[in-house]
Amino acid sequence: MSIIRINWKRLLILFATIFLLIQIIGSFFFYELAVKRGPKDFLQNNADLEVSDQTMDLFLNGDWIAWVNAQQFEQLTLTSRDGLKLSGYFLPASKPTNKLAIFPHGYLGHAKQMGLFGQYYHNDLGYNIFMPDARGHGKSGGNYYGFGWPDRLDLIDWTNLLVNKLGPDTKVAYHGLSMGAATVLMASGEEELPRQVKAIIADSPYASVYQLFEYQMNRMFKLPAFPLLDSTSLLTKIRAGYSFREASARNEVEKTTVPILYIHGESDTFVPTKLTKDLFKHTSSATELLLVPNANHGESFALAQDKYKMTIKHFLNKYVE
Template identity: 85%
Template structure:
């Protein structure tokens, strides 16, 4: 009987080659899926993003939409540090004020969607409002989505531009939703954050891009984070200039001195509520936590509008006056 001799060295090389090819193909697949600018069909009919009829009615037919369309926004532009032309919309208060809110939208959104909150800040609170299109969104340039990390520096540059426009005594509030919430938190940890930023409202944030993607890979594709997410992160570093692990709101709030009001829906399965609780627990500055029962991702304002406004008002009265 002849013996079959196995060349283990050659077999190991074959396995390593196949593994490497799978990692490369998978990295490009997930980069195209989540990071590259463009439509994201995989989010269509995602049960984790389903919201109530009440919320959908507000988002699609709320009177805030007519309000936004009726305003004479000044379109501002800014060249980012890496050469992208960014766009945003500024609306002065009806009565001159030194108060300004910068409203930052979520993933795949655009600036004027934040008019949902902007109407209240402008009409009821008397703020100047500014709503920027994040890089890769709306009218801003960029062929990738930054998930808050490169956007944090854009936000700081926008703030500096607006302070020059409005004066050094300006009092600035950041109010972000989802990716926009992560953006404002990431900016809060930067040494160059203008001292005019007095308060932050973070609605439905995540702790880090790596943690968010690890959760979504498991939930949507039943895949472990390592090693595919790490190789996708490396590709993103090469093509978009940032890695998933460095893009951390958690590390930022551990050294920030700007007060934060955290808001999250307790029914959120797209960005779990526990992530905001963890951010709140690690926040170095003054912080408050407002949880909305049964609210899914980003629908806290729609389901608890009156209480949401009360919590906003109380928080802002403490730090912006």
């Protein structure tokens, strides 16, 4: 009778090696999937991003598109702190004013899409407006997406550039959507945030990049966050200079002094509404919250345009006028 002897040491080494290979391969897969610049086919036909016919019609056929195309924007450029050439579009107000609105856009978007909001600020509220392409998007350089974290410093640098252009008495409002909303919140608590920033509007933000990916990994792939998300975060730190856990909007709003208006659709399944409620709860400055019934991700403006406009107008009148 033969006796099979198991070499537990070799077996453990084999299992550890396999586990390590899975983490490395998985990390590169998810980095390529979400962080590296390029098309993201996995978002096509994603049920969590489905919007109403009313919203789609506004996005594709709204009069804001013709308005954007008719404007004579001044294209501005900025070299980021890590050497990327960034691009953005400035439009002066019809009448001289010291008010300026800056509009960071969402993931996979580009600057001029924020004309959806910029038209109202420019035509009705009388603001100078500026719409930047985030790093990795549009005409800006970069081979990765920052999900708001490196972008927060770009936003601060854009703000300083524009204040130098318009004058020290400029009063600035930030209005960001989705990733752009996370960007403005991530900038909100920075010590170097220009004093000219008087108000922040965050539409459909997430509290941290780790928290967002944790939710999406479970929802889209039925996978737990640990350890694969942590190893992807490490790879992102190496290749893009930031980790998912440090990219936290919540940590910033806990120390901000700038008033913040949060907006979120109550039916958002891509970035859950509870994330904005958590941010609202932990914000240290004056804060307001607008929740829009039946609105999915990023469609609050389309479904409740009058309420949306009235809310931001009152908020801005309180803190920017």
